[in-house]
Amino acid sequence: MAGPGMELIGEEEIEEVLEVLRAGYLYRYGISLGDGVDPRFQGKVYQLERQVAEQSLVRYAVAVNSGTSALLSAMVALGIGPGDEVIVPGFTFVASISSIVYTGAVPVLAEIDRTFNLDPEDVKAKISPRTRAIMVVHMMGNPARLQELREIADEHGLHLIEDCCQAFGAAYRGRPIGSVGDVGAFSFNIYKTITAGDGGMVITDDEEVYRRAFAFHDQGHAPLRQGVEIGKRPFLGLDFRYTELQAAVLLAQLRKLPELIDRLQTRKRHFKAAIADLPGLEFREVLDPEEEIATILTVILPDAEVAEKMAAALESKVVAEAGWHVYNNMEHVLEQRMATALSCSFSCPHYAERGGEMRYRRGMLPQTDDLLGRSINISIGVSDVGLGSGFGVTIHDDLDVVAERADEFRRVASSYLI
Numbered sequence: 446m447a448g449p450g451m452e453l454i455g456e457e458e459i460e461e462v463l464e465v466l467r468a469g470y471l472y473r474y475g476i477s478l479g480d481g482v483d484p485r486f487q488g489k490v491y492q493l494e495r496q497v498a499e500q501s502l503v504r505y506a507v508a509v510n511s512g513t514s515a516l517l518s519a520m521v522a523l524g525i526g527p528g529d530e531v532i533v534p535g536f537t538f539v540a541s542i543s544s545i546v547y548t549g550a551v552p553v554l555a556e557i558d559r560t561f562n563l564d565p566e567d568v569k570a571k572i573s574p575r576t577r578a579i580m581v582v583h584m585m586g587n588p589a590r591l592q593e594l595r596e597i598a599d600e601h602g603l604h605l606i607e608d609c610c611q612a613f614g615a616a617y618r619g620r621p622i623g624s625v626g627d628v629g630a631f632s633f634n635i636y637k638t639i640t641a642g643d644g645g646m647v648i649t650d651d652e653e654v655y656r657r658a659f660a661f662h663d664q665g666h667a668p669l670r671q672g673v674e675i676g677k678r679p680f681l682g683l684d685f686r687y688t689e690l691q692a693a694v695l696l697a698q699l700r701k702l703p704e705l706i707d708r709l710q711t712r713k714r715h716f717k718a719a720i721a722d723l724p725g726l727e728f729r730e731v732l733d734p735e736e737e738i739a740t741i742l743t744v745i746l747p748d749a750e751v752a753e754k755m756a757a758a759l760e761s762k763v764v765a766e767a768g769w770h771v772y773n774n775m776e777h778v779l780e781q782r783m784a785t786a787l788s789c790s791f792s793c794p795h796y797a798e799r800g801g802e803m804r805y806r807r808g809m810l811p812q813t814d815d816l817l818g819r820s821i822n823i824s825i826g827v828s829d830v831g832l833g834s835g836f837g838v839t840i841h842d843d844l845d846v847v848a849e850r851a852d853e854f855r856r857v858a859s860s861y862l863i
């Protein structure tokens with residue numbers, strides 16, 4: 446098992462893919478430029494972009510080949526680069542951090558709070574004259590404190606980037622996530638709510654950001670490769686294009702999203718209710734249970750010793766030791782290792798000129814370490830060793846199985862919680 450979208454792959458996805466194969470156009474632009482348009486060409490990538498933009502209540506979307514590409518394109522689109530700092534939580538997938546590094550900017554690690562997302566108070570403390578943006582990450586499907594973070598960004602003239610890779614389908618106070626920041630990035634890898642194996646999306650309501658993100662993802666070209674005449678390309682881009690085959694899978698998955706969210710929320714609600722009275726056990730803070738789409742139920746225990754013993758009894762691990770989502774476990778970040786010895790970012794002269802010098806160390810985020818050290822992730826539809834969610838249920842498990850697993854959790858907890 447990976448994520449819930451994978452679990453729902455069926456005839457609808459197969460039909461969508463066959464349609465593309467039968468038409469014979471695998472490339473997002475269909476046919477060679479200059480030729481007439483064949484009516485059999487479906488434009489699935491374009492359809493996907495339109496649907497995601499509409500669902501997100503923004504005007505623009507660019508489909509790309511991964512969440513990492515989406516984050517990198519988003520930051521390039523905002524003009525983030527050498528000499529800049531971007532504030533990012535110390536609990537996130539490494540791609541949030543590496544995408545900042547490969548723009549040439551420097552990541553500034555900040556604490557999480559009980560939502561397990563960026564702590565606005567620590568963000569304020571980490572702002573320097575070099576700060577250009579705040580990257581909020583909606584970890585494990587739970588929206589962060591977006592209003593506070595938006596206000597901080599506005600007050601200090603910073604960009605707000607939403608890393609929504611783990612939270613496609615979630616909302617914040619009625620606004621789809623990704624639409625509160627200047628730009629949002631999604632991932633469609635196999636652990637995400639909906640998937641096509643890999644994939645990503647940049648969303649924004651700002652036309653200039655859209656044009657720049659599009660250009661970066663497709664060799665510097667104008668959106669949809671219209672007006673691509675020599676002399677009209679704003680800057681050099683790369684190729685992060687998405688394919689018709691993958692977009693076809695995602696179009697089918699999109700139609701399943703409401704059912705998928707319902708399954709996740711129902712199972713989570715039942716699991717939560719069945720263990721809520723355990724003494725000393727708390728849940729991570731969820732701002733609105735109707736708006737989160739978490740594939741994981743995170744419990745916080747009184748101390749690290751209890752959490753470790755319980756995790757071992759459940760054949761799981763505390764989140765701090767769960768894998769690569771914790772800055773303490775990212776040796777390449779801590780040691781500032783890039784692909785080449787003299788890379789611009791940490792050793793960028795523009796950074797030094799602006800008075801910047803970055804050092805990371807294990808234990809530098811005590812609030813984050815404390816929370817992660819006494820938390821356990823219970824799977825509600827995703828199994829990701831990188832998040833330590835070995836114990837739990839799938840979206841196919843019925844409510845009897847949820848009750849059984851919750852009983853098992855209670856039995857283990859009763860030995861350690863008093």
Ligand SMILES: Cc1ncc(COP(=O)(O)O)c(C=O)c1O
Nearest residue numbers: 511512513538540541610632634
């Ligand atoms: C928070 C977060 N950011 C970024 C990414 C990168 O997405 P992808 O794997 O599609 O490149 C992921 C994916 O795991 C993620 O969880």
